[in-house]
Amino acid sequence: MKKISMEQWENKYIKGQITRFDQKNQMFLRPGWDPEINGMVEDWSLNGPPQDEAGFTLEDRALLSASSMGTMLALFNTDLPNPMPGTVSLPNKGPFSFKIPEEMKLDSSNPQEITEKIKKAAKWFGADMVGICRLDRRWVYSHTYGEGVYFGPGDGTKHTSGESIVQEIPDEFQYAIVMCYEMDYDVIQHYSTYASLAATSMGYSRMAITNHHLSSFIKDIGYKVINCTTNNVAISAPMAMQAGLGDLGRNGLLITPKYGPRVRISKVITDLPLVPDSPIDFGVTEFCEACEICSEECPSQSLQYGERSTETQNISNIEGVSKWHINAETCRAHWSRSRRDCAVCINVCPYNKPDTWFHKSVRWCTDHMRWGDPLYVRGDKMMGYGKAKSPDRFWNEWKP
Numbered sequence: 220m221k222k223i224s225m226e227q228w229e230n231k232y233i234k235g236q237i238t239r240f241d242q243k244n245q246m247f248l249r250p251g252w253d254p255e256i257n258g259m260v261e262d263w264s265l266n267g268p269p270q271d272e273a274g275f276t277l278e279d280r281a282l283l284s285a286s287s288m289g290t291m292l293a294l295f296n297t298d299l300p301n302p303m304p305g306t307v308s309l310p311n312k313g314p315f316s317f318k319i320p321e322e323m324k325l326d327s328s329n330p331q332e333i334t335e336k337i338k339k340a341a342k343w344f345g346a347d348m349v350g351i352c353r354l355d356r357r358w359v360y361s362h363t364y365g366e367g368v369y370f371g372p373g374d375g376t377k378h379t380s381g382e383s384i385v386q387e388i389p390d391e392f393q394y395a396i397v398m399c400y401e402m403d404y405d406v407i408q409h410y411s412t413y414a415s416l417a418a419t420s421m422g423y424s425r426m427a428i429t430n431h432h433l434s435s436f437i438k439d440i441g442y443k444v445i446n447c448t449t450n451n452v453a454i455s456a457p458m459a460m461q462a463g464l465g466d467l468g469r470n471g472l473l474i475t476p477k478y479g480p481r482v483r484i485s486k487v488i489t490d491l492p493l494v495p496d497s498p499i500d501f502g503v504t505e506f507c508e509a510c511e512i513c514s515e516e517c518p519s520q521s522l523q524y525g526e527r528s529t530e531t532q533n534i535s536n537i538e539g540v541s542k543w544h545i546n547a548e549t550c551r552a553h554w555s556r557s558r559r560d561c562a563v564c565i566n567v568c569p570y571n572k573p574d575t576w577f578h579k580s581v582r583w584c585t586d587h588m589r590w591g592d593p594l595y596v597r598g599d600k601m602m603g604y605g606k607a608k609s610p611d612r613f614w615n616e617w618k619p
């Protein structure tokens with residue numbers, strides 16, 4: 220794995236004028252306002268009620284709902300530039316916190332030292348990976364769309380919240396702390412059941428909670444934050460790439476060196492002076508060129524074959540970036556039709572492996588002996604990795 224300069228990263232990915240993405244074009248928000256896509260399926264809600272089927276039982280459904288509870292913290296996030304209407308502010312300072320006088324503000328003359336402390340604190344609060352990037356305003360949503368559109372559980376009722384407002388981040392915010400959270404390897408493998416989706420939901424919950432912890436910490440040392448909670452404020456993947464946490468795969472997901480695409484990403488934007496990390500190259504682009512497993516396995520055929528390009532599929536893709544643009548419309552419609560989220564493109568990806576010596580060795584080869592990529596892909600297929608496991612695995616096999 221080697222570090223690359225921002226110029227090299229820019230040359231690889233940026234191929235035109237980037238028009239800042241409007242958050243309301245995010246596929247999760249479009250059913251709330253876009254008549255163009257509303258005809259694709261009748262009911263855009265996700266995850267139906269419990270069923271008498273392994274992986275979808277009452278306890279599986281309860282596990283999924285309960286795993287989302289941390290994400291609900293997002294609803295109380297008054298740090299967002301466009302918080303949900305009616306948002307109740309959490310008490311800013313609890314009994315264990317304190318408001319520091321201006322003269323006690325942490326000395327910022329040694330950004331390297333502060334950066335190390337921030338990274339340590341982020342891990343303490345729950346992040347599995349942490350990186351720093353300069354805030355690249357091209358990834359900041361041009362408009363925010365409140366906290367989004369919610370659906371009543373299983374009943375398809377739309378609750379539109381918020382309005383579209385122009386979003387500008389003040390100049391004083393120059394850095395972002397980007398964090399990744401591993402989703403459980405064993406549990407996510409019995410996709411796509413309510414129990415496997417609990418692994419995704421726990422990723423979201425952990426990131427919401429960690430973001431709140433870290434934001435509070437930074438405020439308590441005297442600096443400002445924009446707590447982006449889940450996927451708010453800006454596009455996470457390019458920020459994670461700029462912060463040196465991974466590279467982009469054909470499946471449209473951040474591929475990290477240790478967990479592959481099996482991560483969720485959060486970020487906190489701040490005025491605290493920090494030292495940015497460098498983007499990394501560990502052979503992902505070349506490997507994805509040789510491997511099209513996710514495109515072959517995608518149940519809605521939403522992933523591209525062939526080369527990266529700037530050609531977008533619809534308004535849910537950003538313009539000006541050379542990558543494999545996914546068709547979020549057909550992907551999300553599939554989720555709603557099947558009444559469950561889909562984790563196929565995470566599970567089948569050869570980078571999604573446990574961190575054993577064997578898989579570490581193969582990963583070393585995909586980085587240092589890239590000529591062998593077609594061979595490694597064939598080996599992965601022969602070994603039968605990525606196949607869905609027994610749907611009741613969580614209750615019968617998973618060990619805490």
Ligand code: SF4
Nearest residue numbers: 517521550561563564
């Ligand atoms: S989530 Fe599922 S449907 Fe969507 S792109 Fe991935 S594999 Fe395809």
Ligand code: SF4
Nearest residue numbers: 468469507510513568
């Ligand atoms: S499955 Fe293959 S092509 Fe798809 S993201 Fe993973 S490595 Fe790349």
